[in-house]
Amino acid sequence: MVLHSLTLPADPLWIELSAIVLPTYLANTVLLVVGVGLSALVLGVTTAWLVTMCHLPGRRVLDWLLVLPLAFPTYLLAYASTDLFEYAGPVQSTLRRWFGAAAPGIEFRSLPGAIAVLTIALYPYVYLFARAGFLRGSATLLQVSRALGCGPWRSFFTVALPLARPAIVAGLALVLMETLAEFGAVQYFAVDTFTTGIYLTWFALGSPAGAMQLAAFLLAGVGGLLALERVARGGGRVADAGGGPLPRYPLGRLATAGALTICLLPVVLGFILPLGVFGRLAVEAGDARLGVDYLPLLRNSVVLGATAAGLIVLAAIALGYAMRIAKSRFVAALVRFSALGYAVPGSVLSVGVLAVIGAFDRGANALGLAAGLVAGGSIGALLYAYGVRFLAIALNAVESGLATVRPEFDAAARTLGIGPLRQMARIHLPLLRASLLTGALLVFVDVLKELPATLIVRPFNFDTLAVRAYQLASDERLSEAATPALTIVAAGLVPVIMTSLALGGRRR
Amino acid sequence: MALIRLALVAVLLGLLALPQGAAAQQPERVLNLYTGRHYDTDQRLYDLYSAFTGVKIYVIQGDADQLIQRMVSEGRNSPADVLITVDAGRLWRAEQLGLCQPVVSDYLASRIPDHLRHPDGYWYGFTKRARVIVYAKDRVSPSELSTYEDLADPKWRGRLLVRSSSNVYNLSLTGSLIAAHGEPFVEEWARGIARNLARTPQGGDTDQLLAVAAGQGDVAISNTYYVARLLASSNPEDRAVAEKLGVFFPNQNDRGTHVNISGGCVASNAPHRAEAIEFLEFLASDGAQAIFALGNHEYPVVAGQALSPIIEQWGPFREDTISAAVFGANNPRALLLMNRAGWR
Numbered sequence: 001m002v003l004h005s006l007t008l009p010a011d012p013l014w015i016e017l018s019a020i021v022l023p024t025y026l027a028n029t030v031l032l033v034v035g036v037g038l039s040a041l042v043l044g045v046t047t048a049w050l051v052t053m054c055h056l057p058g059r060r061v062l063d064w065l066l067v068l069p070l071a072f073p074t075y076l077l078a079y080a081s082t083d084l085f086e087y088a089g090p091v092q093s094t095l096r097r098w099f100g101a102a103a104p105g106i107e108f109r110s111l112p113g114a115i116a117v118l119t120i121a122l123y124p125y126v127y128l129f130a131r132a133g134f135l136r137g138s139a140t141l142l143q144v145s146r147a148l149g150c151g152p153w154r155s156f157f158t159v160a161l162p163l164a165r166p167a168i169v170a171g172l173a174l175v176l177m178e179t180l181a182e183f184g185a186v187q188y189f190a191v192d193t194f195t196t197g198i199y200l201t202w203f204a205l206g207s208p209a210g211a212m213q214l215a216a217f218l219l220a221g222v223g224g225l226l227a228l229e230r231v232a233r234g235g236g237r238v239a240d241a242g243g244g245p246l247p248r249y250p251l252g253r254l255a256t257a258g259a260l261t262i263c264l265l266p267v268v269l270g271f272i273l274p275l276g277v278f279g280r281l282a283v284e285a286g287d288a289r290l291g292v293d294y295l296p297l298l299r300n301s302v303v304l305g306a307t308a309a310g311l312i313v314l315a316a317i318a319l320g321y322a323m324r325i326a327k328s329r330f331v332a333a334l335v336r337f338s339a340l341g342y343a344v345p346g347s348v349l350s351v352g353v354l355a356v357i358g359a360f361d362r363g364a365n366a367l368g369l370a371a372g373l374v375a376g377g378s379i380g381a382l383l384y385a386y387g388v389r390f391l392a393i394a395l396n397a398v399e400s401g402l403a404t405v406r407p408e409f410d411a412a413a414r415t416l417g418i419g420p421l422r423q424m425a426r427i428h429l430p431l432l433r434a435s436l437l438t439g440a441l442l443v444f445v446d447v448l449k450e451l452p453a454t455l456i457v458r459p460f461n462f463d464t465l466a467v468r469a470y471q472l473a474s475d476e477r478l479s480e481a482a483t484p485a486l487t488i489v490a491a492g493l494v495p496v497i498m499t500s501l502a503l504g505g506r507r508r
Numbered sequence: 509m510a511l512i513r514l515a516l517v518a519v520l521l522g523l524l525a526l527p528q529g530a531a532a533q534q535p536e537r538v539l540n541l542y543t544g545r546h547y548d549t550d551q552r553l554y555d556l557y558s559a560f561t562g563v564k565i566y567v568i569q570g571d572a573d574q575l576i577q578r579m580v581s582e583g584r585n586s587p588a589d590v591l592i593t594v595d596a597g598r599l600w601r602a603e604q605l606g607l608c609q610p611v612v613s614d615y616l617a618s619r620i621p622d623h624l625r626h627p628d629g630y631w632y633g634f635t636k637r638a639r640v641i642v643y644a645k646d647r648v649s650p651s652e653l654s655t656y657e658d659l660a661d662p663k664w665r666g667r668l669l670v671r672s673s674s675n676v677y678n679l680s681l682t683g684s685l686i687a688a689h690g691e692p693f694v695e696e697w698a699r700g701i702a703r704n705l706a707r708t709p710q711g712g713d714t715d716q717l718l719a720v721a722a723g724q725g726d727v728a729i730s731n732t733y734y735v736a737r738l739l740a741s742s743n744p745e746d747r748a749v750a751e752k753l754g755v756f757f758p759n760q761n762d763r764g765t766h767v768n769i770s771g772g773c774v775a776s777n778a779p780h781r782a783e784a785i786e787f788l789e790f791l792a793s794d795g796a797q798a799i800f801a802l803g804n805h806e807y808p809v810v811a812g813q814a815l816s817p818i819i820e821q822w823g824p825f826r827e828d829t830i831s832a833a834v835f836g837a838n839n840p841r842a843l844l845l846m847n848r849a850g851w852r
Binding site for chain 1: 548570585601719724741
């Protein structure tokens, strides 16, 4: 669909609009992506390293606390933080009361504000992947490096970081793609990006062709970036050399305090503060429909999330294997292309999905297989949309996991006459457990929070928690939106904590 | 392998547990509604209609632009009977895309004034929303206010608050100005608006109201029902904000205050056409008009209907009677013009 658009003639209105706004939008996009990418990278890797490799008090709790900001949909984090920090909010109002005119008038809804909030919302991707990378990273190699006299810093940069690189890059790629596709939160910060351009072109200007052309351009950019990273990584493979339990670094008192601050800061900003904001709002003026009405919402959200997580992880395993077994660049390119949906703004993507489903139904009608709508407006259509949107998450998890499974294992298994399927079941899946669980968790939580596709592809009379939150928030009734927001967080928390315990338990 | 089994079980359970959404195949009388309105009070409308007619309503609520795209993709298979939007621009687009069919109804024609419905009956407006100037009572006297045009005057430099130009309410307001003055004048006006802004346009209408109350600017452009909602809020903080604000209806001495409509059309492929027309007629009835007015503080389109007490206290006003079809059609030009003028 997106590719097809390139062949369509350009709309004159669109060309005029592009000339006016695109330079600014492009500059904003680059700044936003670079800003969020760098800060999420530093924050995610640092916290993952501190939690996995250092003796920290409360390490086990921190381990899953750090994942919690994921439970909030990004646009709700944006609401909560602007509610606190904008001009009319309590923080700046208090400052004005204390200092009068001397109080600094900070425009929180700005590019720096957007970068800060997106970083807090998205760093857990890097954190999760980096942590899995460090945990898988060879303890033996680290011990050797230590025996050779490497300090913690040198071990980190010369041994651990290169070993975990595929995992970290996989997490970072998700952050970058999500930043590019983000609309609601960025819009809330009054920052216009490439995505805004796509929206304006499509919806305000009524030019789907122009919007698709812009989206194709965006995809090309993302594809280029990812390819570049692969080239830079070169042919080198990193493989798990195994080894015993990791020796953790002891920290001095000052270092402990510093490390704790670094780890707690994103938790406070990304979870505890917004929880406070929404908690207060929900108590003061919550959604009047809370109660029995919420049960179907909760059921729909959770069941959709679990189903999608199962399906998408299975698909990702199949695709990841296709790449490993085929060893063909063409297959690999094809698989990666199929995962680019994550970088496309959700509502543009879901409209594309609708077009595909509409064509499918018309095809089925023409062939006399069925009459009327078959796929359109069904749960299947919704799951398909989630698949297109979130395949990248599961695939990155599977791929980064497979990258650390030594090819020698495959060879050894083949010598023993074990077929590919049994290899997968006996050797790879157990080794991939951490990656698969991480992937499934991320898809589950993402589906729970997902809005644009759910909103537009869903069947009649079918609401989820995210839809309810959107209905209230889009009606500018933020305080009432707090109730479904908190329910989403609660539903997302359970698997976050469970996964974290399941993964952490391995290397205690 | 246990993991895969777990995943498969999750998938199967999921498919069994979810309700299937085949609304169109029910034996009883049904109506499939695509609506861009997102007000809880609308549920009361549906319940009332179902109680009267025995027709069961199936709803998909979402962004009007995307609902329109969904109808386009579904083509002649579309289950949609009625499309409801919150502004005229979207109705105009749906009609242009061939998604609406003309409805001839003496009842609708007698209830709804000419300028609030399509000349050929492709769509009808059911509520009016007035776009007014809201001012800080302690810093601005109503005598300083006059027209939308005047907001571009340098005396408002750094004092004006308004949301982004891409918002449909602003697109339609600017579309109505284009109809009144032509593009060159309106572009100069939009430049003046952009220069006068107290801050980068951000947030919704409510955010502009909060900013006026907090002193970030002195005047804002907003739809009336957002002010009414703050006044009617159960939260004392909201009421305190609203108490600081005054509502001014601009252009009373010339063409009148801009009013947009929330309206609907019967889908061109409506499987339940009779029910769809009946539903539109229901929306123009006294009962439905009262729910619109009292539930969300909108102005009813039918003359002589009760108003919510809050908007009643603002009194009657002269409204711009330019057809919604005209300013709706001006939306794309308005967007370009505002972006050229630097109004974000």
